[in-house]
Each structure stands twice: as structure tokens, then as C-alpha cells.
Amino acid sequence: MSENGKESTWVNHPPRVKLQDWNLPSVSPIFQAAKFSVDSLQGWNERLAKARESGEEVFLYSRISNPTVRELELLLSKLQGSEDTLALGSGMAAISATLIALLSPGDELILFRESYQPSRTIARTLLSRFGIRHRFFSISRLDECEAALQSPLPNGGKRLIFFEGITNPVCRVADVGRLTALAQKINAMTLLDGTxxxxxxxxxxxxxxxxxxxTKYASGHGDVTAGAVLGSKVLIDKIRETAILLGATLDPHAAFLIMRGLKTYPLRYTAQSKSAERVARFLESHVGVSQVFYPGLEKDPGHLLARTQLNEMGGMLAIELKNQSAEEFVSRLKLFSFTVSLGATESLATPVLPLYGCDLSESEKRESSIHEKVVRLSIGLEDTEDLIADLAQALGTS
Ligand SMILES: Cc1ncc(COP(=O)(O)O)c(C=O)c1O
Structure with a gap:
């Protein structure tokens, strides 16, 4: 570019600072760019093929891939011990891109009534429109699921079993070993939501x-939405192709915030799990509470299973109130914010029925414990005794 160019021209071509491999910033920079230029289009296809063969990353357009987002993907693969990861703009983007990529007309999605409500909705609305069937079971009655899935689908249709490790909102524990054994037996795929x-x-x-x-524990500060799906490179490549077409991309700045959040993730998850257990024990012994749903409690039906599958029980629990409605109780809380979402540093309280149960029949609501007296609590990082005092006053004991 000419030295004498006009300002409007040269601001688009700022001088670049080139970093040496031995002199890198201690925190990766954010590659906040929609596109990456190449020096010449000549031989582009061969260069691309060569780079791919040697496992090097090549970037052209951030809807397709971006270095900051890729760093997050590599980090998540390490944390969860998977071959590859695809990061997307939200958890729902991860769910919808995965299901759209892997299912075709005539296939069947197997889901559980106790799961996150938008996961049920996507089956009933979007996927149904494309000829993908679905069936719901109870995560607490896997024998019914096993019995019903013995016969193959017509015309060679495939099945995909989609379940949550601990369910949202009332913390039922999935028997992961039993579900994967069933899937192997009937040649179905499995997708686990580990939120x-x-x-x-x-x-x-x-x-x-x-x-x-x-959006939840990984970023941890309630300031970003994002999702990820992890698995073999073959499957992730397939989902990535669909996600690129859907434009379900994660923004590099959001990826940076998640990597920053992940630095404190193990500490936060452990502290929130410990605090949730103390809160659950307090609530378990309170006269105003008829049931506590927390797999860390010995009385919880999922306790033994959770002990074999998990090291930490997490910061989520739910309670069934004896004498007041969920909405009355939540409105009395002072430290817990009344809102959706979870896993952030502040404690949150959510009546489960209006937010997660509207699509269920009356019997399904009762069976799934998603009804007007149940409140979901996300335990944050406040002092546990302060949280207990707040719950006590809202229950009417102080
Ligand atoms: C279990 C579970 N899966 C998926 C999602 C969707 O995630 P997002 O809100 O990031 O789209 C949520 C959100 O609450 C969730 O709780």
C-alpha cells in the first residue's frame, strides 16, 4: 500500500506485530475476526489438503472455524477426555445441530420425560416436521424402555438415545451403564447431556x-451463552458440517470468556457441590419440606448409582414444599435470585412447573415431580450459612 494513502484506506491495514514462538502472551489473544486472508489463492486447495493431513489448523471464515474457538474445543476435549469437540453458540445449538446431523426421516429419538423441557420440544416440533419420530420414557423406569425398544424400526431406521446424566430440573440420576448397554444391544447411538x-x-x-x-458451570459467571458436543472425530466432523450450515457458531469473545471461566471451574464446581450438600442436608431435616431431590443424600433414590458414576454431585438440587407453593416460597427468598439458568456464582431459585413442565400431562407431572410445589435451586458461591438462613426464613422458621 502507498505511504501516501488516505486515512480511510490505511486504517483498514494497520501495522501488524508479529509474535515469536518463544515470546507468547501468557493468555491467548482473542481472534476477534470474521475472516482470515490468504497470501495467494494459487495452490490453495493443495495447501489446505497438506495442512489437514499434517493436523495443522487453517482458518478462512469464523462461521467455519476460528482460532480462539478452536483453542476452547481442544481444551474441552482434554477436560472431558474425548477425541474432538465442537463448540457452538448455545447448549440448544449443540442439541439441535447434533440431532439434525445424525437423524433422518424414519429414525427414532428416544428421550426421557424428566429431561430439560426444550429438549422434549425439539423432538415434538422441529424434528417431527422432518419425519423423525420420538418416544418418551421415564429415566427412573428403564425396564419399560428396554422392553419397548426390542423390535427394530421399519425400513432400517436408526435409534438415538438422548438422556441427561443428572436430569434438569429434579436431579434424577441416569443409569449410564445400563443405557449404553441397551444402545449397544439394539445398535442405537447415545447422546448424554452432561450440563x-x-x-x-x-x-x-x-x-x-x-x-x-x-452457559452454566463451564463459563460460570452468567455472562455468555455457549454449548459444546464431544466425541469421536468422525462424529464431530459430521455434526460440524451441519453446524456450519446452520450458522450455529460460537463468537470468539464468548470462547475467550469460557476459557477464562474454566480456569476456576474445578474450584467452583467442588465448592458449589459441597455447599449444595450442606443446604440439602438442612432442607432434608426441615418440617416445611416434604422431599429433597439431591443425589448426594443417602435417602435419594439415585444416591448409590450417583456414587458409582460421579465424584461430585454438583450444585443443583430441588425441593418439594409441604405448605406453600413454589412461587410463594421463591418470592420470600432474599439471597436467591428468581430466574432461569444455573451454575453461576450467584444462587438461583426457579419454580419448576411454569418453566419446565407445561408440556407434560397431569400424571406425567406427578410422576416426574415437576409440579406446583417444587422449586429448583442452583447453589452459588455465597456463604453457605447465609444461604441456609435465607431458606429458613422463606420456609417460615425465623
Ligand atoms: C440440561 C440442559 N441442557 C441444555 C440446556 C440448553 O443450554 P443453553 O441455554 O445454553 O442453550 C440447558 C439450559 O438450561 C440445560 O439445563
């Missing part, structure tokens, strides 16, 4: 894919 269990647990399972809403 509640975090990005460091359930590594040793035989599931084909694990996904997470990174």
Missing part, C-alpha cells in the same frame, strides 16, 4: 457423544 454433571465427569462411559451447555 448438570459438569465437563470433568462421566469420562469413562461408553456413550457416543456428550454435550454441555457451557
Amino acid at each position: 448438570f454433571t459438569g465437563v470433568h465427569q462421566l469420562r469413562e462411559t461408553q456413550v457416543d457423544l456428550i454435550l454441555h451447555s457451557l
Whole structure:
């Protein structure tokens, strides 16, 4: 470019600082760029093929891939012990891109009534429109699921079993070993939503894919939405192709914030798990609470299973109130914010029925414990005694 160019021309071509391999910043920079230029288009295809063969990353357009987002993907693969990872703009983007990529008309999605409500909705609405069937079971009654899936689908249709490690909102524990054994027997794929269990647990399972809403514990500060799906390179490549076409891309700045959040993730997850257990023990012994749903409690039906599958039980729990509605109780809380989402540093309280149960029949609501007296709590990093005092006053004992 000419030295005498006009300002409007040279601001588009700022001088570049070239970093040496031996003199890198201690924190990776954010590659906040939509596109990456190449010096020449000549031989581009051969260069691309060569780079891919040697495992080097090549970047052209950030909807397709971006160095900051790729660093996050590599980090998540390490944490969860998977061959590859695809990061996307939200947990729902991870769910929808995965299901759209892997299912075709005539295939069947197997889901559980206790799961995150938008996961049920995607089956009922979007996937149904494209001829993908679905069936719901209870995560607490896998024998019914096993019995119903013995017969193959017509015309060679495939099945995909989609379940949560710990379910949102009322913390039922999935028997991961039993579900993967069933899947192997009937030649189905498995997709595990690990949002509640975090990005460091359930590594040793035989599931084909694990996904997470990174909006929650991974980023941890409630300032970003993101999701990821992890598994073999072959499967992730397939989902990536669909995600690129859907434009379900994660922004590099969001990827940077998640990597920053991940630096404190193990500490936060452990502290939140410990605090949640103390809160659960307090609530368990309170007269105003008829049931506590927390797999860390010995009385919880999922306790033994959780002990074999998980090292930490997480910061999520739910309670069934004896004498007041979920909405009354939540409105009395002072330290817990009344909102959706979870896994951030602040504690949150959510009545489960209006937010997660509207699509269920009356009997399904009762069976899944998603009803008007149940509140989901996400335990943050406040002092545990302060949280207990707040819950006590909202229950009417102080
Ligand atoms: C279990 C579970 N899966 C998926 C999602 C969707 O994640 P996002 O809100 O990042 O789209 C959520 C959100 O709450 C969730 O709880």
C-alpha cells in the first residue's frame, strides 16, 4: 500500500506485530475476526489438503472455524477426555445441530420425560416436521424402555438415545451403564447431556457423544451463552458440517470468556457441590419440606448409582414444599435470585412447573415431580450459612 494513502484506506491495514514462538502472551489473544486472508489463492486447495493431513489448523471464515474457538474445543476435549469437540453458540445449538446431523426421516429419538423441557420440544416440533419420530420414557423406569425398544424400526431406521446424566430440573440420576448397554444391544447411538454433571465427569462411559451447555458451570459467571458436543472425530466432523450450515457458531469473545471461566471451574464446581450438600442436608431435616431431590443424600433414590458414576454431585438440587407453593416460597427468598439458568456464582431459585413442565400431562407431572410445589435451586458461591438462613426464613422458621 502507498505511504501516501488516505486515512480511510490505511486504517483498514494497520501495522501488524508479529509474535515469536518463544515470546507468547501468557493468555491467548482473542481472534476477534470474521475472516482470515490468504497470501495467494494459487495452490490453495493443495495447501489446505497438506495442512489437514499434517493436523495443522487453517482458518478462512469464523462461521467455519476460528482460532480462539478452536483453542476452547481442544481444551474441552482434554477436560472431558474425548477425541474432538465442537463448540457452538448455545447448549440448544449443540442439541439441535447434533440431532439434525445424525437423524433422518424414519429414525427414532428416544428421550426421557424428566429431561430439560426444550429438549422434549425439539423432538415434538422441529424434528417431527422432518419425519423423525420420538418416544418418551421415564429415566427412573428403564425396564419399560428396554422392553419397548426390542423390535427394530421399519425400513432400517436408526435409534438415538438422548438422556441427561443428572436430569434438569429434579436431579434424577441416569443409569449410564445400563443405557449404553441397551444402545449397544439394539445398535442405537447415545447422546448424554452432561450440563448438570459438569465437563470433568462421566469420562469413562461408553456413550457416543456428550454435550454441555457451557452457559452454566463451564463459563460460570452468567455472562455468555455457549454449548459444546464431544466425541469421536468422525462424529464431530459430521455434526460440524451441519453446524456450519446452520450458522450455529460460537463468537470468539464468548470462547475467550469460557476459557477464562474454566480456569476456576474445578474450584467452583467442588465448592458449589459441597455447599449444595450442606443446604440439602438442612432442607432434608426441615418440617416445611416434604422431599429433597439431591443425589448426594443417602435417602435419594439415585444416591448409590450417583456414587458409582460421579465424584461430585454438583450444585443443583430441588425441593418439594409441604405448605406453600413454589412461587410463594421463591418470592420470600432474599439471597436467591428468581430466574432461569444455573451454575453461576450467584444462587438461583426457579419454580419448576411454569418453566419446565407445561408440556407434560397431569400424571406425567406427578410422576416426574415437576409440579406446583417444587422449586429448583442452583447453589452459588455465597456463604453457605447465609444461604441456609435465607431458606429458613422463606420456609417460615425465623
Ligand atoms: C440440561 C440442559 N441442557 C441444555 C440446556 C440448553 O443450554 P443453553 O441455554 O445454553 O442453550 C440447558 C439450559 O438450561 C440445560 O439445563
